[in-house]
Amino acid sequence: MKIIVLVKYVPDIEAGYQFNSARRLDRGGDGLLNQLDEYPLEQARRLAEQFGAEVVALTLGPDEAEEAVRRALQMGADSGVHVCDAAVEGSDALATALILAAAIRRLGGADLILCGAGSADATTSLIPVQLAARLQIPALTGAASLTVQDGAVEIRRDLDAWSLQLAAPLPALVSVNDKTGEPAYPSAKAVMLARKKPVESLDLADIGVDPAAVGAGGAKVEVASITPAPARAGGQILDSESDDVVAAFVALLQANALI
Amino acid sequence: MSDILTLLDDPAREAERLAFAGAIGRPVGVRLAGGPELAARPGTVAAALATLAVERDAAAVLLPQGLFGAEVAALLALRLGAAAITDVVAIDPDLTATKPIMAGTAFSRARVTGGLAIFTVQPGLEAPPLAEPAEVVELAPPAAAAGEDRVAVLGLTPRAASGGRPDLLSAEIIVSAGRGTGGDLGPVEQLADALGAAVGASRAAVDAGWVDPSLQVGQTGKTVSPRLYVAAGISGAIQHQAGMRGAGLIVAVNEDPEAPIFEIADLGIVGDLGEVLPAAAAAVRAL
Incomplete structure (x- = not known):
């Protein structure tokens, strides 16, 4: 069995980030593997243990994005593929799915494509189903648990009022959420072994994508402005040992007509 | 048009x-x-x-x-x-x-x-x-x-209801439980019921199995914007803030004075939520 895990390099939001003059995120700043991508990597690692599967981590992004692939290798992926091309900058979701589909075809496809619930930066969750549709394979998304058996994948998806048990034959795409199980922290040995694992770098020509079909020129969403959220200054801090905190709480409720 | x-x-x-x-x-x-x-x-x-x-x-x-x-x-x-x-x-x-x-x-x-x-x-x-x-x-x-x-639908199971409390997404007030509750939701529910509020939770409280996942607030849960959000025993990681920083007012109750939630709270209370919340609930009911 071959598993491709989609991973993304995202800015470290707590460390700060920047938008450039074209109102696009500066993707060269301090970043890391998108935290929610650790869950599909963990599922892939478990499936590899169970079935002896080959796990490939695939990313699309600038030079720095190789860091996300390296982290994925530490977390158990056998090899990495980094699609990197200046023409990609500014691509919208449709173009991103087009590029990923071409890269996956170039890799000879996979029995299972795994991805996370969303990325920390834009959190659109648009890509997985667009990618599955382009590859003409079924998509099972929002998995809170995942099992593979007899050439099929089965998941549980929790809605507010219902739990759905869903299944599809392989090949299939599955997006998993953070309820699937905590990722194992890579051992020192795993970190060392990861350094020797191969990472293949591909550009758009390698995967047969026309640069004119992607990038900012082809994007159908135009960003007019980016503004910081209104600052939330911290207010009064009281200590329940020394202050009448209940009176302060009730006064706040009354002043704001909340009771 | x-x-x-x-x-x-x-x-x-x-x-x-x-x-x-x-x-x-x-x-x-x-x-x-x-x-x-x-x-x-x-x-x-x-x-x-x-x-x-x-x-x-x-x-x-x-x-x-x-x-x-x-x-x-x-x-x-x-x-x-x-x-x-x-x-x-x-x-x-x-x-x-x-x-x-x-x-x-x-x-x-x-x-x-x-x-x-x-x-x-x-x-x-x-x-x-x-x-x-x-x-x-x-x-x-x-x-x-x-x-x-x-894609085959193999099963469809109803999930637990929210105990008659208001819907998280429409509630004017939400009282949310975090890791600091230690799994005892009593104080959170007492204050929520005194205020007619919905109960929410941080990811830590959901992952610990204390609260139903449908009540999770944050990046991988729901985004809420009530008039008042009371964070009880929630440290306030950025993933949680992503789901609640649009609230009108934020009140935080936490034993740790260094918790990041205090940086965005309009009223921060350093103390034991097991004492503060029931006392606040009693004061609200007495009004």
Whole structure:
């Protein structure tokens, strides 16, 4: 069995980030593997243990994005593929799915494509189903648990009022959420072994994508402005040992007509 | 005025969604026959909406925020060569949409250029009520779209109800439980019930199995904007803040004076929530 895990390099939001003059995120700043991508990597690692599967981590992004692939290798992926091309900058979701589909075809496809619930930066969750549709394979998304058996994948998806048990034959795409199980922290040995694992770098020509079909020129969403959220200054801090905190709480409720 | 199609998949939110559509164009509600298993068939829903959008030359399609809405948006965009903007909190008459990005620390304003504009819209947004009832189109259950005919629904299990408390997404006040509750939700529920509030939770409290996942607030849960948010025993990681920093007022109760939640709290209380919350509940009931 071959598993491709989609991973993304995202800015470290707590460390700060920047938008450039074209109102696009500066993707060269301090970043890391998108935290929610650790869950599909963990599922892939478990499936590899169970079935002896080959796990490939695939990313699309600038030079720095190789860091996300390296982290994925530490977390158990056998090899990495980094699609990197200046023409990609500014691509919208449709173009991103087009590029990923071409890269996956170039890799000879996979029995299972795994991805996370969303990325920390834009959190659109648009890509997985667009990618599955382009590859003409079924998509099972929002998995809170995942099992593979007899050439099929089965998941549980929790809605507010219902739990759905869903299944599809392989090949299939599955997006998993953070309820699937905590990722194992890579051992020192795993970190060392990861350094020797191969990472293949591909550009758009390698995967047969026309640069004119992607990038900012082809994007159908135009960003007019980016503004910081209104600052939330911290207010009064009281200590329940020394202050009448209940009176302060009730006064706040009354002043704001909340009771 | 162009048609603004809005998917009505939740009877409790029909008026709100039609009013929101009415503020940007001519509102047209779309009801689709089918049960909860439609959540696993976004492509099928997208196919039905695509036909209607083309027939009517609609300007925009509004979908509910969340994974299902985002997937319908994604597949509708793919089908029509259009583009989608998710999680919007406002749409101007020229269809420029505002949405939070970067875990709620920034907002972008963006427009779909050319063709149909597709949005997923946060619940609970206010819009002026419609002057006259909107048109509602009822669609028969469509045939499963290619690919989705290979997805089998093996089971459908109802999940626990919220104990008669207000809905998290419409509540004016939310009291949320975090790791600091140690699994004892009594104090949180006492204060919530005294205030007529909804109960929410941090991811830590959900992962510990103390609270149902449908009540999780944050990046991988719900985004809420109540008038008052009480964070009880929640440290306030950025992933949690992403779901609640739009609240009108924030009150935090935590034993750790260094908890990041205090940096955004209008009132911070350093103390034992097991004492503070019941005392606050008693004071509220005595008013």
